[in-house]
Amino acid sequence: AQSVTQLDSQVPVFEEAPVELRCNYSSSVSVYLFWYVQYPNQGLQLLLKYLSGSTLVESINGFEAEFNKSQTSFHLRKPSVHISDTAEYFCAVTDSGGYQKVTFGTGTKLQVIP
């Protein structure tokens, strides 16, 4: 079984400032890791994922996350946020073997302040 911890329930940040959303996971097997974004009253959109290979993965809108196996972390970063980045962000994990259930963190609400 896996678990995901997102310690920050809310992160306020000024526009154009950098941001880091923290995610730690626990698992007894190797994992795949994901970040999803949810805008108000909408479903989830995949932001980026780590399956294998390079530990640094990037999204098309400037977000990046780094898989750190020793620290069991997959923190999400962006060097300069925009108002449009205001949303709920969920970190998720699944085992890399069977790829069945996805376990979600409790989410971090990113509030970009103009």
Added chain:
Amino acid sequence: GAVVSQHPSWVICKSGTSVKIECRSLDFQATTMFWYRQFPKQSLMLMATSNEGSKATYEQGVEKDKFLINHASLTLSTLTVTSAHPEDSSFYICSARGVGTQYFGPGTRLTVL
């Protein structure tokens, strides 16, 4: 990219009625689909795993007789909330398993009066 749709996007019903929610994979075949439930300001909780042509696998604490799941084809899974009550009001999201990831539908907001 792969697209998953849900219908309806929002439904309001009276207590005691049944509501059916459809989840479709539009441009790929999905042998496995998942149903999640999300309460306000909370994370997604997996309710059940839907496998095409076989019975769904429910998570602990989810009433299988209340939340009926049918995965009749490789592109369609349905969730029926039977005898809905106000506490069933929630955001229901499905996902379809693709290659290396899951593709999520836009969600269905159920409000039971």
